[in-house]
Amino acid sequence: NAGVTQTPKFQVLKTGQSMTLQCAQDMNHEYMSWYRQDPGMGLRLIHYSVGAGITDQGEVPNGYNVSRSTTEDFPLRLLSAAPSQTSVYFCASLLRAGLRSAGANVLTFGAGSRLTVL
Amino acid sequence: GENVEQHPSTLSVQEGDSAVIKCTYSDSASNYFPWYKQELGKGPQLIIDIRSNVGEKKDQRIAVTLNKTAKHFSLHITETQPEDSAVYFCAAKEAGGTSYGKLTFGQGTILTVHP
Numbered sequence: 001n002a003g004v005t006q007t008p009k010f011q012v013l014k015t016g017q018s019m020t021l022q023c024a025q026d027m028n029h030e031y032m033s034w035y036r037q038d039p040g041m042g043l044r045l046i047h048y049s050v051g052a053g054i055t056d057q058g059e060v061p062n063g064y065n066v067s068r069s070t071t072e073d074f075p076l077r078l079l080s081a082a083p084s085q086t087s088v089y090f091c092a093s094l095l096r097a098g099l100r101s102a103g104a105n106v107l108t109f110g111a112g113s114r115l116t117v118l
Numbered sequence: 119g120e121n122v123e124q125h126p127s128t129l130s131v132q133e134g135d136s137a138v139i140k141c142t143y144s145d146s147a148s149n150y151f152p153w154y155k156q157e158l159g160k161g162p163q164l165i166i167d168i169r170s171n172v173g174e175k176k177d178q179r180i181a182v183t184l185n186k187t188a189k190h191f192s193l194h195i196t197e198t199q200p201e202d203s204a205v206y207f208c209a210a211k212e213a214g215g216t217s218y219g220k221l222t223f224g225q226g227t228i229l230t231v232h233p
Contacts, residue, residue, distance in 0.1 A: 004161075033220075040127070042207060042223035043162070058220065059119075090161050105150050105211060107221065109161030 002026050006091050006110035013081045013117045021076040021113050023091030029108070031094045032074040036060065036087040037112070043090065049074055081117045089113045120145040122210050124224025131198050132232050139227045141208035142190040150211040151184060151191045152221070157204045165206075166193070198231045205229070 007022045025032065033048035045058030049068040063085060065077040074093075078085060092107040121144040131137050143151075149170040154162035168175045168182045168191065175182050179198075184191040195202055205228050209221040 035223075040225055042122075042124070042225045043221075044223070045220055048220065059222075092161075105152070105167070106164050107152075107154075107162075109154075109163065111159070111161050 004091055004093055004108050004110035006089075006113050008113060009111065010114050011116070013078075013115065015082060015117060017081050018077070018079050019081065019115075020078075021089055021091075021115070023074045023076065023110060024072050025074075025091075025093045025108070026072065027093065027095070027108065028071065029093035030071070030096045032068065033058070033092050033107075034064070034066065034074070034076045035090045035092060037090060038087050046076065046089075078115075081115075083117045085115065086117045087115060089115060120148055120210055120212055120222040122208060122222050122224040124208050124227060126227060127225065128228045128230070130230045130232065133198060133200060135198055137193075137195040137198050137202070137229055137231075139193045139206055139208070139229070140190060141192070141210075141224050142188075143210040143222075144189065145210070145212055146186075146189065148210040148212050151182070152209050152211075153180075153182060153193050154207045154209065154223075155204045156207065156226075162207055195229075198229075200231050200233050203229055203231045 004025045030051050034046040035043040044060045047066040049055045055066050090112050091110040124141045152167035155165045156162040179196050181194045205226050207226050208224040
């Protein structure tokens with residue numbers, strides 16, 4: 001049980017380049033999400049998904065696309081990278097949205113992907 | 119939407135002292151308040167959480183208190199140890215079926231425990 005796996009751990013891009021950050025979980029979690037972490041701003045939600053085929057925008061979705069073709073994978077795409085997207089990105093998942101049982105709201109985070117856009 | 123303010127941004131204590139981190143939230147509909155610890159080079163990990171129908175919760179050396187009227191909650195760490203050094207985040211989740219796992223995080227507190 002690997003939990004939430006993110007790749008790559010580090011990436012440097014030039015402005016205008018595109019790339020995909022990969023996220024996979026092996027816990028059969030329905031809910032998956034992407035956050036970005038910037039100094040002094042905490043963690044901000046980019047996009048989330050409550051199940052395969054269903055995605056929605058979070059607080060800071062501009063410049064990012066997502067898809068959820070399988071329960072396990074939730075890639076984050078940057079179509080045309082900008083220096084403002086330099087950040088550390090975290091993928092996080094939880095078992096099943098909306099449950100009230102203990103642990104139902106516990107997000108499991110990946111180790112993060114550090115992206116630098118020059 | 120929800121807004122969470124966290125203070126202080128940095129906190130330095132001596133080993134054995136207590137540490138307190140405070141957060142305020144704006145949406146009175148929020149009903150779930152977790153605290154996450156992030157060690158260097160790792161993702162955040164839940165250390166304790168509290169629901170709005172509870173005023174205080176303890177787990178060994180850590181405790182969380184919630185004041186719904188004032189809309190603030192706090193993390194208390196007693197008998198701090200060097201391994202408590204990390205970044206701590208508070209968060210709040212809005213009630214309602216459409217909020218799912220959408221947490222609003224505070225800005226984070228860098229806690230340093232000096233031996």
